[in-house]
Amino acid sequence: MPTDGDAFPGRGHDHGHCVRDAMARAESLCSLRGARLTALRRRVLEIVWSGHKPVGAYDILDVLKRERAGAQPPTVYRALDFLLAQGLIHRLESRNAYAGCIAPDTRHDSQFLICRSCATVAELDDPGIDAAVRGAAAGAGFSVEHRAVEIEGLCPDCRTGGDHA
Amino acid sequence: MPTDGDAFPGRGHDHGHCVRDAMARAESLCSLRGARLTALRRRVLEIVWSGHKPVGAYDILDVLKRERAGAQPPTVYRALDFLLAQGLIHRLESRNAYAGCIAPDTRHDSQFLICRSCATVAELDDPGIDAAVRGAAAGAGFSVEHRAVEIEGLCPDCRTGGDHA
DNA sequence: GGGGAATTGTAATGTTATATCATTTCAGTC
DNA sequence: GACTGAAATGATATAACATTACAATTCCCC
Structure with missing residues (x-):
């Protein structure tokens, strides 16, 4: 039985490292692909990576507005579209929000x-979930293009520490 | 290998039967539970069951407005909340829309x-998907409360018949 | 430095969901 | 049949999320 005990970042982990790592990967990947990681897109990616919590488009917009005059919803959504297309972030359907991808090198759901x-x-x-989904879909004669698997519950910290926000 | 070839309703299936069946189950369940399936809630459930496609809250509102003066968003959302609480419908997170539940007797994701x-x-x-999800969550020390698994792709009809809407 | 494509700016609007308070309806009781 | 508390609905406003459309700018390549 595998122990993915490291799926959640530790309480006091070095988040600066997470961010620097994510940005470096993004630079290198975009460079490799000939995709333009502009200043705006870079900044939006940083904001998404500001923590390990989903970030809403309008949260991003609020930050941008403080930094550059005239930021509007399309500014944010276009940057998000680019980052999604490059696999640098994921969209969390159940939250209408976005989170940084921890393995942007290969495309995946x-x-x-x-x-x-x-x-x-x-x-x-998890290859097991993947296989189960593929199997069930195949059994129904369905060809899979995109999978959204979002599980809500309590993380290890909140299970033990109580229900604090 | 299980054949869930009946997961999708056939092209020319008797949908009237689906609706009557769903409504009868709803009546009986609510009666059993002492929950009040009022005229409004019953009508919203019917509208959700008008097909096997997800129905948006504002689609429902449009229909209601034609039938009763003064229907407003909260009218719809309150009815949807009731139906969700009773397990009579599901919310499709990836579509911001709702669909009738085919097995409302027992609570499930x-x-x-x-x-x-x-x-x-x-x-x-699918118990396999369920087990895989539970296993992966347990491995991460996560306690599952709700699961959203939504797979997008092509149904058997559209795979063979082409891309028509 | 000119042409064309990609990116960003800007304004307006569309879509989905909730907060709040007033009113009505209903079941149970007297 | 009137009273009462709880549930349900009516009504208004607003919050939250996302897109369309067109103009201006920037960037890359020649």
Whole structure:
């Protein structure tokens, strides 16, 4: 039985490292692909990576508005579209929000564990879930193009520490 | 290998039967539980069951407005909340829309196959997916409360018949 | 430095969902 | 049949999320 005990970031983990790592990967990937990670897109990616919680488009917009005059919804959504297309972020359907991808090198539909209490998100790439989904779809004669698997509950911290926000 | 070939309703199935069956079950369940399936709630359930495609809250509102003066968003959302609480419908997170539950007797989080082309939805209760999700969550120390599994792709009809809407 | 494509700016609007308070309806009781 | 508390609905406003449309700018390549 595998122990994915590291799916959730530790309480006091070095988040600066997460961000720097994510940004470096993004730079390198976009460079490789000839995709233009502009200043705006870079900044939006940083904002999404500001924590391990889903970030809403209008949260991003609020931050941008403080930094540059005249930021509007399309500014944000276009940047998000680019980042989604490059696989640098995921959209969490059940939250209408976005989270940084921990493995942007390869295209994938991950599974997400989302804490009801603290909103922290863990991204999984569980081959068992994948196989089960593919099998069930095949049995129904359905050809899979995209999978959204979002699990809500309590993360390890919030299970033990109580229901604090 | 199980053949869930009946997950999708056939092209020419007797949908009147689906609706009558769903409404009868709803009546009986609510009666059993002492829940009040009022005229409004019954009508909203019928509208959700008008087909096997997800129905948006404002689609429902449009229909209601034609039938009763003064229907407003809260009218619809309150009815939807009741129907969700009774397990008579599901919410499709990836569509911000609602679909009738095919097995309302027991509470469950189903899996959904949603056709990109014709929007038809098939509800699955695949124990394999369920087990895989539970296993992965347990491995991460996460306690599951709700699961949203929504698969987008092409249904059997649209795979063979082409991409028509 | 000119042409064309990609990116961003800007304004307006569309879509989905909730907060709040007033009113009506209903079941149970007297 | 009138009273009462709880549930349900009516009504108004607003919050939250997302897109359309067109103009202006920037960037890359030649």
